[in-house]
Amino acid sequence: MYLNPKSSDSSRDQRAYIGWLGLFQYQKNLKLLYEIASKLPHEYFLVAGKESNDIDSDTLYYLDKLKNLQNVQFYGFIKRDQVLPFLAKAKFLLNTSHYEGFSNTFLEAMVVGTPILTSTKVNPDAIISEFNLGIVYSNAADLITQLEQLSPKAYELMSANVLEYVTTNHDHRPLTEELLSFLDCSKPINNRKRTMSQLCNT
Template sequence: MKICIVGLDDYPQLAKLKNAKYVGGESVQHVLLARAWRELGHDVSMIVHDHGQGRVTEVDGIRAVAPYARDEGIPVLRFVHPRLTGMLSAMREIDADVYYQSPAGVATGITAWFCRRHGKRFILRIASDLACIPGKQLIRFWRDRKIYEYGLRRADLVVAQSEQQRTLLEQNYGVKSEVLDMAVEMPSGPQPDKDIDVLWVSNLRPVKRPEIVLELARRLPKVRFTLAGGALPGADDYYRTVLEAASSLPNLSCPGAVPYTEVGAMFSRARLFLNTSQIEGFPNTFLQAWVRGVPVVAFFDPDSLIKQRQLGHTATDLEDMASAIVRLLGDDVERQRIGERARAYAIAQFGATHIASRNLEMLAARDTPQVLRYGTSG
């Protein structure tokens, strides 16, 4: 089968560019799936931004087609050219059987329209609870939200990350979806010493609430915190504000953006992983922590997974979060017991090849005659 992943931000992750300023969780998922589908014998392509690599490149047996650069074109007019025309041209050039896209945005609607127009299959993955709530999506313009909603309602398969997302999609859009776990890359090599007490990893933006890490560092001066992450495009001022505030805290380290190829070692060095968001989808970072035996302390708990499977601590407020950090750091036996449980769960549930196969199996169940024609009914 020919599969195309529409992930414009994915090239730095695919090519392992060390100077990448921004790598999001969806790019991590896309590249894990691309490699898994390739290993399963499929012909895999990706539509990405042009970072100077050329229109068509191949990385590890995966074809990357770059129709335009992120800032190419004249503002306002570039919505049509090069963005709309470039994406449609790239999709026609690739001529895949299945197109896979996330996160919520204009690309959702464009991909859905192309697939309907040309008889292709479309898998849409929901990346955040906000994508399921009208008007709450992290999409700037009303026009773009409507284009996203057009695509959401026309996907052949919508893959949600949690039962919460499935319920929201049904209630708010009348869209049925399937819940499927995310993929995680299994760690390899010797494990380093645990020299980070509490690790926080994400892109620095308000919805992730990194300022809470600063407050925890003030309250717990004996705990060593590491706040790792770069700025989103256009959010440099916010990034600088956070780093300036962090500079006065001797127990808080801010290494900036860490390449994905190196961030795994950082997780392995941590005793606890901290998430301060109030709303998420299913964070890649939870899986990166659990697969290395690191408990998660967070406000957000997808489908109460942390609480029900005892994979860390779900905090009710800042005081509770601080108390949980102190308690878990002070009890090596309990922390290691939670970590072992988390590692076993992650290894059993989140292998990339399994998740890649399940996407196609779910699509086959939605439209058996079409998928049988491509020989992937399993």
């Protein structure tokens, strides 16, 4: 995935909604999405996605309940070139999954300065909490409490942090330079490649 980190509006007030995107399936935990959206009636939620081929009855049940909430709108299936514009207008990217690795949507949200809301079950290598890239919550009530306590300044800091994190750790340009620097030092010795420490000390 090609990343081009760029500043977006870092003010929470200038962003329109809390964004959620993914397939509608058990793993994505639409029950938790419903609990959060129903407890935040003054927040607007924009849900992008479509039903998976093997959608389960629990997901269908909460999908129907979500459609009846006045503060939830369904965007439909989102194409790859629509992801960044969708996330750039979001106050937060909301993750409600039961389990997940390092989601591409996390990186895509960071690229446009959008902080992440995710549960304690989906906080890969604890980066969201360690680098202050958003809010890590234990349940819907905990998330609501943390959102109520979040100041505009704290939000702007999170937005700046996600841009800095993705630029430092996932931008292809400095990573390519680092790789090229390594390859310049990788000269064979006794038909084997030297280790990095050997190379840098010669």
